[in-house]
Amino acid sequence: MSSDSQQPRPPEGATTDTTTLLLCGARLDDGRTVDVRLSGGRIEAVGTPGSLGAHGTRVDLSGYLLLPAPAEPHAHADTALSADVPGPVSYAAEDVQRRATEAALLQLGHGATALRAHVRIGDVQGLAALEAVLQARRSLRGLVDLATVAVPRLLTGVAGADGLAMLRDAVKMGASAVGGRPDLDPDPAGYAEAVLEVAAEHGCAVDLHTDGDDPARLARLAAMAGGLRPGVAIGPCGSLSRLPAEARGRVADRLAAAGVTVTCLPQGGCAGTDVRGPAPVRLLRSAGVRVAAGGGALRDVANPVGRGDPLEAAYLLVSQGGLRPAEAYGAVSREAREALGLPPVRVEAGFPAELLAVRGERLAGVLSLAYSRVVVHRGRVVARTSAVREYCDSAAALDLPRQSRPEARP
Helix, strand or coil: CCCCCCCCCCCCCCCCCCCCEEEEEEECCCCCEEEEEEECCEEEEEECCCCCCCCCEEEECCCEEEEECCCEEEECCCCCCCCCCCCCCCCCHHHHHHHHHHHHHHHHHHCCCEEEEEEECEHHHECHHHHHHHHHHHHCCCCCEEEEEEECCCCCHHHHHHHHHHHHHHHHHCCCEEEECHHHCCCHHHHHHHHHHHHHHHCCEEEEEECCCCHHHHHHHHHHHCCCCCCEEEEECHHHHHCCHHHHHHHHHHHHHHCCEEEECCCCCCCCCCCCCCCCHHHHHHCCCCEEECCECCCECCECCCCCCHHHHHHHHHHCCCCCHHHHHHHHCHHHHHHCCCCCCCCCCCCECCEEEEECCCHHHHHHCCCCEEEEECCEEEEEECCCCCCCHHHHHHCCCCCCCCCEEC
């Protein structure tokens, strides 16, 4: 688990912007209105409006709620944005890189400054798709942090020998985590054991797809995963909700004891799972399981209307999962960052300058109507979405609040 004193680990070759940026008049979730000064990729100071001086670039955030930026813990970069492609989907390196880059920028615009993308390896494609996504990661340095999970199809028996060798090669190439779908292997327990063994060899994270329909299999996974660092995540675990209450409770307790994170996908499933129902997030949280929320499929065949929007995932956790707004936003920000091994973010001096400003006054309101957003990554504005609603002249008598775009000025 990351501590507050840990520094974020920038991608290889990345640089941190040393320009001072002053965010003016932002509202915090506790109701305060503040100015926030950023420098060197971190929050340098937080003070009352007008108290931090006028040097540096100023961004007016009046009317905006300022939050720690969300992270995307479960994306599929190699298949993203392929639903509308006529004919067979191309997995040529240039096409995968283009889709992965466009998808990452789309999710960055929503506010996610860090992403974890699952990428299939093996079969006829070998490691080509992974190399394409790694190239996309290099091209996105300074805009968004993109981590990859290598996903082999089989890992046991004669057929799985090549997959196991390729998984090790994928880590050497730069994959930051290993994963896959044990449920599809003839020996699910053997698959999970192989993934955990490779992770232990290379000191990398584990992120596995599972519907969570077999309590005994999940219990065995928890027993094997206990204590593994930098951590184990599974998801989306939609079938956990269909198990008998007693079985659900036992599984939740074992996952909590092992420190396994559950990444749910409130917006729908992905190509690695069959069940679209939500995981029992309230039960898992009450048992002490870390629950992160991700987007899953982003306009691919598994979900042709997937948005990849963390705020929509949080909205669904409130409207359908029964969480409070702060708990739901924590699942796409605090818990998602922790699942990715990233340091925590709070709007306080000393923390990483990974921030999202959304037009609105309260968290519940911005989860409902999150139109205009300003995204800060490593201390600089990297994305901005501005939406203005206008009415015909006859509505002027209602004295509707006016919306304006925040201005950056020297």
